[in-house]
Amino acid sequence: MSRGLVHALAWSLSTGAAVTLSWWGVHSVMAGTAYDRPRALPITAQTATASPPRPPEATSTRRPPPVSPTPSPTPSPRMPSGPASPASSAPADPTSSPSPARQEAAGDVRGYTVEGGRVVFDIGASAADLVSATPEAGWQMQVWTQPTWIRVTFTRDGREVSVFCTWHDHPPMVQFDER
Structure with missing residues (x-):
């Protein structure tokens, strides 16, 4: 009987040691791989005035063809509460030409x-x-593009703030919607 107990104790200790060693190895490898979702990069003055064009730093947006740097106003628009929604919503394909x-x-x-x-x-x-398009900390972002409009929507905790740029049968115009 004591021989059986010694075997059971030895098996339990060796199994526990093997499980502990395996867990420690996997944990040390996996601890360095956890990461947050990537965020869009902020726009800096250096990026806007760089002399030779550089490749994009983020794949979620494309840069327009190089233009001469000119100062542009940066209005902080008020949010009207009227409905504004595109007819269809297809996700943007950042690799399309x-x-x-x-x-x-x-x-x-x-x-x-x-x-x-x-x-x-x-x-x-x-x-x-x-x-x-750059979301603030804690906000999610989604972008839709079509031949005559672009929609960028920021969401968080059931709130939704959309920025629309449309140009169908009129010059481009920007509208805002908050829900």
């Missing part, structure tokens, strides 16, 4: 700061292009 209408968009770069983040558009005479 710009359409001819988008290539004509190079013009006035304007930034809009809303609750939830900041959106920057390159607004031309007949079209617009999204330069960047």
